[in-house]
Amino acid sequence: MTTIRVRLTLIYSGLFLLTSVVLLVTVNVLLRQAMDARLVQPVAQVAEVAVPAPLGPAGRPPLPPLPQLVEDVIGYQWEMTGLTVAILTLVSLVVGWLVAGRLLRPVHRITATAQRLSLSTLHERIALAGPKDELKELADTFDAMLDRLERSVAGQRRFIANASHELRTPLAVQRAAIEIGLPEDIGEIRDKLLLHNRRAESLIDALLLLAQAEHGLDGTSRVDLDQVVRLVVAEGRTDEVSVTARSEPFVVDGDPVLLNRLVTNLLDNAVRYNRPGGTVEVTLAGGILTVRNTGPHVPEERFGDLFEPFRRLHTTRGQGAGLGLSIVASIARAHGAGVHASANPGGGLEIVVDFARGAEAGPAGG
Known part of the structure; x- marks a missing residue:
């Protein structure tokens, strides 16, 4: 061309x-x-x-x-x-x-x-100098569009922060009322109310986290990704599924809280969509994070749904909100990493997050 x-x-x-x-x-x-x-x-x-x-x-x-x-x-x-x-x-x-x-x-x-633009660099402008010609008019129009976009993103971030407070507070009060105000003799009703309360809190937290990841990073710091992997694996071990981990030192410029949630969601997804007595392998080598599990077979036609919000795979181990892998994909994109999933020959999934290449995130799953 x-x-x-x-x-x-x-x-x-x-x-x-x-x-x-x-x-x-x-x-x-x-x-x-x-x-x-x-x-x-x-x-x-x-x-x-x-x-x-x-x-x-x-x-x-x-x-x-x-x-x-x-x-x-x-x-x-x-x-x-x-x-x-x-x-x-x-x-x-x-x-x-x-x-x-x-x-x-x-x-x-x-x-x-x-x-060069991203949601974290919307403050940059072209600021083209020179005579008032067609190219100067194009650059000024582009700068004006960036001004409107930056104001819109700032408004959405303020909305997320306000919604985080306004939505969590009533649920916390509701949970305290259920735990303190309901008598012990209606334990079944009390347990159901607490269960739905916790699910609502988890859903709100996941939605707010997804919105935060979609709007990019406000600031970055150097994060030892291998330490994050070891910490998440140590906290997420379970007796029903065997979890093994191998990690090499690798540093990422990003948000430590979001990176922790990315690894946590990958591990939770691999444990939830697994079989009793199955295994989960977590590997970090050369900046490539790989999580494999021995769960049920995933049809190839479902790969396009994996990273979409509120898409769930059928499982006998409980249902999540369908946001786990969509949050993973959003956090990966915010850090310039690529994400893709493939089926294991014996069943289960292999999900790869490539921080080294910094490619565009592929379809994400949930």
């Missing part, structure tokens, strides 16, 4: 070559006609009687006849014309390439800014 710079260079050079050829051909043709009209024809009319040409000075041979001299001059002119056009064509290609690059420099600046 040819770039705009190449196309502009070819257009400039093509126009220059066309006008140069037309100009030089016209000059040569007119010169030929003028020399024929003013030299060759008058001489031919006067020299009706052949006169021997005298020898030149110092006995040198005489000059060639005038018509032959005109032919030699015109031939030389055409040779010089061709050489000149070839040289000027090469020069026009170089000059056209440089001029096109200079003209497209603001476009490259706009493109670089757009590629």
Whole structure:
């Protein structure tokens, strides 16, 4: 695929070559006609009687006849014309390439800014200086769009913070009322109310965390991902499923709380969607976090649903909210990591989070 710079260079050079050829051909043709009209024809009319040409000075041979001299001059002119056009064509290609690059420099600046932008760098602007032309107008329009987007994101973040407080507080009060206010003799009803209360709290926490991850990172710090993996595995061990872990040192620039939740959700998902007596393997090597389990077979057509919110796989080990892997995908994207899932031959899933490559997150699962 040819770039705009190449196309502009070819257009400039093509126009220059066309006008140069037309100009030089016209000059040569007119010169030929003028020399024929003013030299060759008058001489031919006067020299009706052949006169021997005298020898030149110092006995040198005489000059060639005038018509032959005109032919030699015109031939030389055409040779010089061709050489000149070839040289000027090469020069026009170089000059056209440089001029096109200079003209497209603001476009490259706009493109670089757009590629560098994320929800955590919305404060950046192109701020293109120069004359008020079409490119300056495009850059100013882009900056105005970024202003509106930054205000929108800031408003959404304020909403998340307010919602976090307004939603959690009533549920905490409700749980305290259930635990303290209900008598022990209605234990079954009391336990159901507490169960639904905890589920509501977990769902709200997951939704708020998902929204936070989708809106990017407010700030980053250097996080030892291998220590996060070891801590999560140590806290998440269970008697029903065997969990093994192997991790190599790796540092990530990111949010330690979100990275902890990413590893926690991967481990919880691998334990929940497993079989009794199954295994879970957690590996961190070369910046690639891999979690494998021995759960039920997952059809290939379900891979597209894995990372979508509120999508659940059938399991006999209880149901989650369907947000676990969607949160994983959002946190991975916020840290510039790639996520993908594949089926294990004997059943279960292998989920890979690639922090080393920093690729775009793939479809995510829940």
